[in-house]
Amino acid sequence: MALLVVVVAVLLTQAARAGGAVGGAGPGTAPGGGPGPAGSGPSAPAAPGTPPGPGSGAPPSPDPGAPAVPAVGRVWPVGARPPVLRGWEPPATVYGPGHRGVDLGAAPGAPVRAVAPGRVSFAGEVAGRGVVSVELAGTGEPPLRTTYEPVRASVAEGDEVTAGEAVGTVQAAGSHCGGACVHWGLLRARTYLNPLLLLPPWLLNGGPPRLLPVLGVPLPS
Numbered sequence: 001m002a003l004l005v006v007v008v009a010v011l012l013t014q015a016a017r018a019g020g021a022v023g024g025a026g027p028g029t030a031p032g033g034g035p036g037p038a039g040s041g042p043s044a045p046a047a048p049g050t051p052p053g054p055g056s057g058a059p060p061s062p063d064p065g066a067p068a069v070p071a072v073g074r075v076w077p078v079g080a081r082p083p084v085l086r087g088w089e090p091p092a093t094v095y096g097p098g099h100r101g102v103d104l105g106a107a108p109g110a111p112v113r114a115v116a117p118g119r120v121s122f123a124g125e126v127a128g129r130g131v132v133s134v135e136l137a138g139t140g141e142p143p144l145r146t147t148y149e150p151v152r153a154s155v156a157e158g159d160e161v162t163a164g165e166a167v168g169t170v171q172a173a174g175s176h177c178g179g180a181c182v183h184w185g186l187l188r189a190r191t192y193l194n195p196l197l198l199l200p201p202w203l204l205n206g207g208p209p210r211l212l213p214v215l216g217v218p219l220p221s
Contacts, residue, residue, distance in 0.1 A: 072116040072136060073163075073200065073203060075113050075114075078105075078113070082104040085103040086102065088100075090194075100185060101183050101185035102184050103183055103184075104182045106180055107170065108171065112170060113164050114163060114167050116163050117160075118146075119134065119158065119159070120158060121135045123157055128174060129150040129171070129174035130151045134146050134161060144187070144198075146186055147186075152169050152171050155167045155168065
């Protein structure tokens with residue numbers, strides 16, 4: 001009988017230790033000891049086709065300390081709803097690591113469009129990459145400025161552009177993605193912001209709004 005009690009006690013002790021090993025990881029630690037979602041390491045890039053936002057396609061939440069960004073965008077820079085290959089990862093400090101924009105999947109030669117009306121403030125090469133920058137109209141002082149790279153510019157500095165107007169085409173070389181992509185950035189003065197905040201919810205989550213028929217009202221002939 002005494003031997004049976006000892007065996008049961010040993011089994012209970014081992015079970016308690018096993019439960020502590022599984023559930024004892026602290027915040028930000030994934031199984032195996034690596035940094036998890038709450039850790040301080042860089043976030044993993046979104047898989048192609050993943051909608052912006054934390055897996056739900058909802059508009060990204062603005063940083064309470066960041067300047068307000070009006071949703072003045074009327075089109076995506078490339079395609080109808082391109083895959084977000086890597087999202088916005090604001091750095092903890094001005095010179096810290098992060099991702100100061102979003103990477104959108106796009107084929108070489110695809111048109112790159114201005115997301116909102118404005119004036120071209122730069123069109124040329126920076127460190128061997130084609131860059132187009134557009135100051136957005138009606139966004140305050142200093143105005144918001146969007147950047148697109150790598151892009152072969154079809155506009156020149158000082159040109160006025162409308163929302164959806166092509167400003168160039170995607171260059172095959174110069175992309176920092178595994179495949180071809182466009183890095184889309186947003187700044188106010190020297191402060192980097194999340195460019196996805198420029199897009200209204202209907203553009204982030206699907207196509208343009210559609211008018212539904214009203215019951216009891218005949219359709220126009």
